[in-house]
Amino acid sequence: MTSKEGFRSALKVNPGVEQPPTINSNIASRLKSKKRKLLDPDQYAQGIFNRDISVLSQAITLIESSLPSHHELGQKVIEKCLPHTGKSIRIGITGVPGVGKSTFIEALGGAITQAGGRLAVLAIDPSSERSKGSILGDKTRMETLCNDPNAFIRPSPSAGSLGGVARKTRETIILCEAAGFDTIFIETVGVGQSETAVHSMVDFFLLLMLAGAGDELQGIKRGIMEMADLIAITKADGQNVNKAKSARVQYESALHLFPMPESGWLPRAKTCSSVTKEGINEVWEQILEYVEFTKQSSFFQKRRLEQAKYWMFQTITESLKDDLFHNPQVKALIKATEQDVLADRISSFAAAKRILDFYKSI
Amino acid sequence: MTSKEGFRSALKVNPGVEQPPTINSNIASRLKSKKRKLLDPDQYAQGIFNRDISVLSQAITLIESSLPSHHELGQKVIEKCLPHTGKSIRIGITGVPGVGKSTFIEALGGAITQAGGRLAVLAIDPSSERSKGSILGDKTRMETLCNDPNAFIRPSPSAGSLGGVARKTRETIILCEAAGFDTIFIETVGVGQSETAVHSMVDFFLLLMLAGAGDELQGIKRGIMEMADLIAITKADGQNVNKAKSARVQYESALHLFPMPESGWLPRAKTCSSVTKEGINEVWEQILEYVEFTKQSSFFQKRRLEQAKYWMFQTITESLKDDLFHNPQVKALIKATEQDVLADRISSFAAAKRILDFYKSI
Numbered sequence: 001m002t003s004k005e006g007f008r009s010a011l012k013v014n015p016g017v018e019q020p021p022t023i024n025s026n027i028a029s030r031l032k033s034k035k036r037k038l039l040d041p042d043q044y045a046q047g048i049f050n051r052d053i054s055v056l057s058q059a060i061t062l063i064e065s066s067l068p069s070h071h072e073l074g075q076k077v078i079e080k081c082l083p084h085t086g087k088s089i090r091i092g093i094t095g096v097p098g099v100g101k102s103t104f105i106e107a108l109g110g111a112i113t114q115a116g117g118r119l120a121v122l123a124i125d126p127s128s129e130r131s132k133g134s135i136l137g138d139k140t141r142m143e144t145l146c147n148d149p150n151a152f153i154r155p156s157p158s159a160g161s162l163g164g165v166a167r168k169t170r171e172t173i174i175l176c177e178a179a180g181f182d183t184i185f186i187e188t189v190g191v192g193q194s195e196t197a198v199h200s201m202v203d204f205f206l207l208l209m210l211a212g213a214g215d216e217l218q219g220i221k222r223g224i225m226e227m228a229d230l231i232a233i234t235k236a237d238g239q240n241v242n243k244a245k246s247a248r249v250q251y252e253s254a255l256h257l258f259p260m261p262e263s264g265w266l267p268r269a270k271t272c273s274s275v276t277k278e279g280i281n282e283v284w285e286q287i288l289e290y291v292e293f294t295k296q297s298s299f300f301q302k303r304r305l306e307q308a309k310y311w312m313f314q315t316i317t318e319s320l321k322d323d324l325f326h327n328p329q330v331k332a333l334i335k336a337t338e339q340d341v342l343a344d345r346i347s348s349f350a351a352a353k354r355i356l357d358f359y360k361s362i
Numbered sequence: 363m364t365s366k367e368g369f370r371s372a373l374k375v376n377p378g379v380e381q382p383p384t385i386n387s388n389i390a391s392r393l394k395s396k397k398r399k400l401l402d403p404d405q406y407a408q409g410i411f412n413r414d415i416s417v418l419s420q421a422i423t424l425i426e427s428s429l430p431s432h433h434e435l436g437q438k439v440i441e442k443c444l445p446h447t448g449k450s451i452r453i454g455i456t457g458v459p460g461v462g463k464s465t466f467i468e469a470l471g472g473a474i475t476q477a478g479g480r481l482a483v484l485a486i487d488p489s490s491e492r493s494k495g496s497i498l499g500d501k502t503r504m505e506t507l508c509n510d511p512n513a514f515i516r517p518s519p520s521a522g523s524l525g526g527v528a529r530k531t532r533e534t535i536i537l538c539e540a541a542g543f544d545t546i547f548i549e550t551v552g553v554g555q556s557e558t559a560v561h562s563m564v565d566f567f568l569l570l571m572l573a574g575a576g577d578e579l580q581g582i583k584r585g586i587m588e589m590a591d592l593i594a595i596t597k598a599d600g601q602n603v604n605k606a607k608s609a610r611v612q613y614e615s616a617l618h619l620f621p622m623p624e625s626g627w628l629p630r631a632k633t634c635s636s637v638t639k640e641g642i643n644e645v646w647e648q649i650l651e652y653v654e655f656t657k658q659s660s661f662f663q664k665r666r667l668e669q670a671k672y673w674m675f676q677t678i679t680e681s682l683k684d685d686l687f688h689n690p691q692v693k694a695l696i697k698a699t700e701q702d703v704l705a706d707r708i709s710s711f712a713a714a715k716r717i718l719d720f721y722k723s724i
Contacts, residue, residue, distance in 0.1 A: 250615070348673035
């Protein structure tokens with residue numbers, strides 16, 4: 001199979017995507033004016049439904065804003081968009097720096113848009129983890145995709161905790177889906193805390209690995225491999241082909257030793273090259289096969305509903321924690337109590353009680 | 363190496379264990395009276411330091427009690443014990459029903475006590491998970507160890523959430539260590555939510571596996587394998603030996619593919635038989651080697667301190683969550699809001715905000 005023949009678009013799996021884009025020139029011109037005025041929720045929603053990228057970007061900026069008025073407006077836009085969402089395939093892509101993630105996303109993404117798909121590429125790593133190698137801090141590394149009219153690339157929000165970034169990314173997915181993107185990539189660097197968050201907002205989790213790299217080089221966090229629905233061994237070209245093939249066999253037999261995931265899908269390992277494009281189609285086929293398989297078993301929809309509930313509960317918990325742990329008085333007490341715990345003067349549980357009692361008293 | 367020759371006691375690694383036990387007959391006789399009176403914290407502590415098993419059991423019962431006055435007394439005992447703790451090796455042992463966990467614990471535990479060690483066997487699974495096969499619900503399956511004066515077996519607390527059971531188990535470790543037990547086993551069934559909790563309170567995590575059992579039979583949860591410091595393939599005897607040996611090779615090569623854990627210790631796989639006792643010593647040698655290795659690198663102590671902090675923060679978070687999620691009015695609103703989320707009428711984040719705003723208003 002060559003890189004174009006037989007490449008199925010996600011559209012075949014998701015027939016619910018709307019009409020081709022028509023730019024709402026009225027809105028577009030307003031957005032171009034230097035003193036950019038805010039639109040009302042209906043105007044944002046209409047612009048998004050019309051696949052107006054400028055309006056989409058503006059709406060995402062609202063979601064990312066720390067201004068309460070922007071945030072509130074953003075939530076109204078999301079509510080209008082919600083009934084038009086859920087039709088894409090959401091794919092998490094992780095891999096450490098050096099694995100060739102940006103070229104892989106260019107190769108797979110290019111194939112998707114050439115087959116008629118519309119792709120949004122988002123990132124989730126908070127700024128603290130970004131320096132470790134998230135590609136989307138550096139959009140220039142995906143030049144072809146950046147200039148592709150059927151691709152939309154949005155870097156990770158520039159600040160905030162993982163919880164905050166995760167919220168923004170998940171809400172951005174909603175807006176992108178309402179704007180007719182049928183495939184969403186969510187990129188993460190695989191060395192931090194973000195992978196669990198990504199795993200909780202995607203349908204498919206793709207792990208990129210290098211062949212023959214030592215443990216130090218791989219550097220990926222423990223536990224991530226068991227999340228993967230597919231391991232793609234990158235850079236399987238030139239002198240590297242045999243090494244990649246033997247790595248594939250090794251990883252695949254390792255994956256067989258893992259307990260079967262709830263999806264009932266046995267994760268596989270494939271090789272691919274972003275240079276020769278060999279194997280790129282196979283990765284995509286695996287994703288489509290997974291989607292078909294899990295849609296037939298209803299696991300796909302079940303998982304989405306579980307994720308929606310998960311994020312509701314997760315947000316509540318994070319907010320409760322923030323409230324306590326960011327209180328300056330509580331912070332001071334925690335610091336002192338922590339020392340008592342570390343010196344074995346008090347048990348972890350008595351320490352917790354001391355802090356909770358104080359928090360409730362203020 | 364036979365089962366006795368060369369069996370090193372944990373005592374060699376932990377030279378801080380105190381004098382041989384002397385029963386405080388005064389306290390012991392008081393405990394034997396039918397109308398059992400509570401002691402004062404100093405009496406409990408003294409009894410525990412004297413390795414009086416009756417007093418130890420009484421103190422654990424205080425910790426497990428739901429009566430606030432008992433709980434408070436228990437905390438005072440713990441504070442007195444804390445300076446005398448931390449000298450044991452804490453070992454998590456997990457494996458699904460059928461893996462031969464009780465006979466394994468009998469074999470390894472017997473070897474430890476015969477070599478002069480003192481062993482406490484605790485369990486962590488809350489009652490809801492117990493029925494799935496926790497051995498300690500059925501003490502009779504470890505008859506030899508039950509009658510061993512150097513072994514102390516305490517079943518899992520009979521009721522409560524995982525958070526509650528985890529607290530009780532962790533506090534029981536403190537009391538057992540103060541009573542001179544130099545090796546602590548914490549047993550869990552490997553099919554529920556308890557493994558992360560166990561992993562966060564032990565120095566070494568041992569996973570028992572069967573050779574050649576299918577995925578269904580293994581039934582173990584994803585993610586557990588990556589927590590293991592050692593995989594022991596049980597029932598490597600009779601006709602099963604070759605199958606076990608080939609499973610060992612498979613698991614060991616799979617373990618090599620995992621990212622290196624923070625400890626710097628590359629997890630291994632071993633075979634053993636609780637019937638012939640073959641391999642039991644090797645499992646113990648692995649544990650002692652791990653302890654020596656991580657003590658030299660200071661990882662051992664670093665991890666213990668991290669765990670103490672972890673449980674402080676974990677307890678605070680759990681308490682905040684309980685307060686909100688167990689409120690009847692909030693519960694009703696969550697139920698209704700959940701439906702809005704599932705029907706795409708509201709985003710997960712707006713739903714969370716609605717619930718939080720209501721919670722803060724009551």
